[in-house]
Amino acid sequence: xxxxxxxxxxxxxxxxxxxxxxxxxxxxxxxxxxxxxxxxxxxxxxxxxxxxxxxxxxxxxxxxxxxxxxxxxxxxxxxxxxxxxxxxxxxxxxxxxxxxxxxxxxxxxxxxxxxxxxxxxxxxxxxxxxxxxxxxxxxxxxxxxxxxxxxxxxxxxxxxxxxxxxxxxxxxxxxxxxxxxxxxxxxxxxxxxxxxxxxxxxxxxxxxxxxxxxxxxxxxxxxxxxxxxxxxxxxxxxxxxx
Amino acid sequence: xxxxxxxxxxxxxxxxxxxxxxxxxxxxxxxxxxxxxxxxxxxxxxxxxxxxxxxxxxxxxxxxxxxxxxxxxxxxxxxxxxxxxxxxxxxxxxxxxxxxxxxxxxxxxxxxxxxxxxxxxxxxxxxxxxxxxxxxxxxxxxxxxxxxxxxxxxxxxxxxxxxxxxxxxxxxxxxxxxxxxxxxxxxxxxxxxxxxxxxxxxxxxxxxxxxxxxxxxxxxxxxxxxxxxxxxxxxxxxxxxxxxxxxxxxxxxxxxxxxxxxxxxxxxxxxxxxxxxxxxxxxxxxxxxxxxxxxxxxxxxxxxxxxxxxxxxxxxxxxxxxxxxxxxxxxxxxxxxxx
Numbered sequence: 001x002x003x004x005x006x007x008x009x010x011x012x013x014x015x016x017x018x019x020x021x022x023x024x025x026x027x028x029x030x031x032x033x034x035x036x037x038x039x040x041x042x043x044x045x046x047x048x049x050x051x052x053x054x055x056x057x058x059x060x061x062x063x064x065x066x067x068x069x070x071x072x073x074x075x076x077x078x079x080x081x082x083x084x085x086x087x088x089x090x091x092x093x094x095x096x097x098x099x100x101x102x103x104x105x106x107x108x109x110x111x112x113x114x115x116x117x118x119x120x121x122x123x124x125x126x127x128x129x130x131x132x133x134x135x136x137x138x139x140x141x142x143x144x145x146x147x148x149x150x151x152x153x154x155x156x157x158x159x160x161x162x163x164x165x166x167x168x169x170x171x172x173x174x175x176x177x178x179x180x181x182x183x184x185x186x187x188x189x190x191x192x193x194x195x196x197x198x199x200x201x202x203x204x205x206x207x208x209x210x211x212x213x214x215x216x217x218x219x220x221x222x223x224x225x226x227x228x229x230x231x232x233x234x235x236x237x238x239x240x241x242x
Numbered sequence: 243x244x245x246x247x248x249x250x251x252x253x254x255x256x257x258x259x260x261x262x263x264x265x266x267x268x269x270x271x272x273x274x275x276x277x278x279x280x281x282x283x284x285x286x287x288x289x290x291x292x293x294x295x296x297x298x299x300x301x302x303x304x305x306x307x308x309x310x311x312x313x314x315x316x317x318x319x320x321x322x323x324x325x326x327x328x329x330x331x332x333x334x335x336x337x338x339x340x341x342x343x344x345x346x347x348x349x350x351x352x353x354x355x356x357x358x359x360x361x362x363x364x365x366x367x368x369x370x371x372x373x374x375x376x377x378x379x380x381x382x383x384x385x386x387x388x389x390x391x392x393x394x395x396x397x398x399x400x401x402x403x404x405x406x407x408x409x410x411x412x413x414x415x416x417x418x419x420x421x422x423x424x425x426x427x428x429x430x431x432x433x434x435x436x437x438x439x440x441x442x443x444x445x446x447x448x449x450x451x452x453x454x455x456x457x458x459x460x461x462x463x464x465x466x467x468x469x470x471x472x473x474x475x476x477x478x479x480x481x482x483x484x485x486x487x488x489x490x491x492x493x494x495x496x497x498x499x500x501x502x503x504x505x506x507x508x509x510x511x512x513x514x515x516x517x518x519x520x521x522x523x524x525x526x527x528x529x530x531x532x533x534x535x536x537x538x539x540x541x542x543x544x545x546x547x548x549x550x551x552x553x554x555x556x557x558x559x560x561x562x563x564x565x566x567x568x569x570x571x572x573x574x575x576x577x578x579x580x581x
Contacts, residue, residue: 071387
């Protein structure tokens with residue numbers, strides 16, 4: 001995918017990997033629209049990008065809210081132009097401290113599925129249609145090794161990420177040869193607020209920074225068409241693509 | 243004809259009446275048969291404008307309730323708009339109360355943080371105005387989406403959410419009323435077209451209000467409408483022409499954009515423009531050969547446009563056939579393919 005002049009929508013864009021991706025993509029000439037729930041942090045990130053000459057816009061919204069989806073998609077297209085790249089980065093761990101499935105409330109599982117699976121489904125449904133019409137586009141979803149490994153106590157998050165991976169495969173299969181590409185990427189463990197919420201005692205010195213993960217992801221975005229449509233990629237297993 | 247009062251559970255269950263001018267026949271089918279009705283060299287052009295929530299409730303300068311119905315964006319935060327008084331979409335627009343008179347500089351308060359100032363009042367009708375929102379850019383869009391509702395009409399059964407008034411390919415929010423001819427198209431049908439070799443292309447056309455319920459203002463319709471034609475669409479039209487294919491417009495807004503571009507620039511050209519082109523029987527089409535459209539009553543203004551595609555008697559016979567066969571009209575209704 002061509003990044004310069006692309007319109008990119010990033011959910012969970014105010015902090016962590018979303019923020020790092022927004023900064024990196026804007027630095028390469030993309031117009032980025034960041035979606036997040038918290039206005040203050042979002043404004044800071046948008047201002048930070050603009051202060052370095054990048055094009056950035058913020059939309060305060062919750063991707064787990066059904067009523068927010070068309071508003072996000074339409075506002076993003078109004079501000080930055082038809083969306084070329086959708087990065088589904090927002091996610092919730094579910095209740096923390098993490099707990100056994102047997103101790104997880106049904107409502108907490110539902111909320112994790114709304115944010116990590118149903119929200120991305122709704123956004124892809126609204127944004128991938130116009131991409132098919134244009135004959136080009138990329139939907140990149142951020143996954144996790146928890147989608148393939150059964151780590152005890154990661155239940156709600158794990159289940160939602162496994163379903164996200166498979167939804168990505170299905171979209172890829174159904175939209176084969178349309179020019180619209182779907183990829184799921186496990187970026188590896190990062191030093192983020194979400195990681196410390198999940199594992200407060202982890203040694204942070206072993207963790208990569210969100211900026212370093214974003215650099216790898218940029219290579220994947222540039223070379224997206226080189227991977228089979230619907231692929232699930234593990235960033236650490238790929239050479240850093242330029 | 244019966245009015246469709248709500249969206250179908252499955253949008254591709256819409257019926258499609260094929261009016262074949264060359265054979266002088268009517269064929270009853272469904273929208274799922276659309277790919278079979280076309281040839282592999284044909285080109286289908288859709289309007290990819292998303293429908294914005296163009297109806298905003300506000301409090302006027304003297305405390306009365308007023309509806310701001312957006313018509314078209316004419317500046318960074320400026321919109322041409324119609325004002326309506328008390329009441330909701332459940333009351334037919336022609337029976338709605340007029341709003342309290344407004345003057346230049348009046349503020350219409352939408353919420354504590356979001357308002358619209360009257361910056362122009364039309365001399366033709368005092369409730370046809372230009373408003374300037376208190377915020378521009380992202381702030382304006384966020385205000386419109388937080389407080390607006392889709393424009394809807396009294397024949398509908400229930401208040402429709404925003405997702406009910408979008409085509410499956412809707413992108414930028416330019417339309418204040420849904421470009422509804424494409425509403426029944428699903429991706430299954432669109433991908434089947436592609437599979438058969440039919441090319442898809444797009445324009446973005448800011449579909450305006452079809453009626454305001456006010457005689458003076460309705461006589462001025464259509465207001466100039468903003469359109470954009472991408473270079474790929476210009477190329478696709480040329481390719482279809484060379485191959486002997488037809489250009490099939492999905493809806494009258496696509497006809498206005500494509501033919502409006504020719505009227506404005508002398509030929510179909512990529513880029514943006516505004517058109518208030520009136521298309522009727524005498525209009526000589528330069529680009530569009532066929533049209534998929536809603537079921538339009540001969541008394542409606544849209545019917546006038548259809549006469550540029552087929553003989554009026556043939557269209558009227560088609561309408562009578564459809565009415566007798568139980569076809570439904572309006573945005574969630576059935577469609578008609580004129581070839």
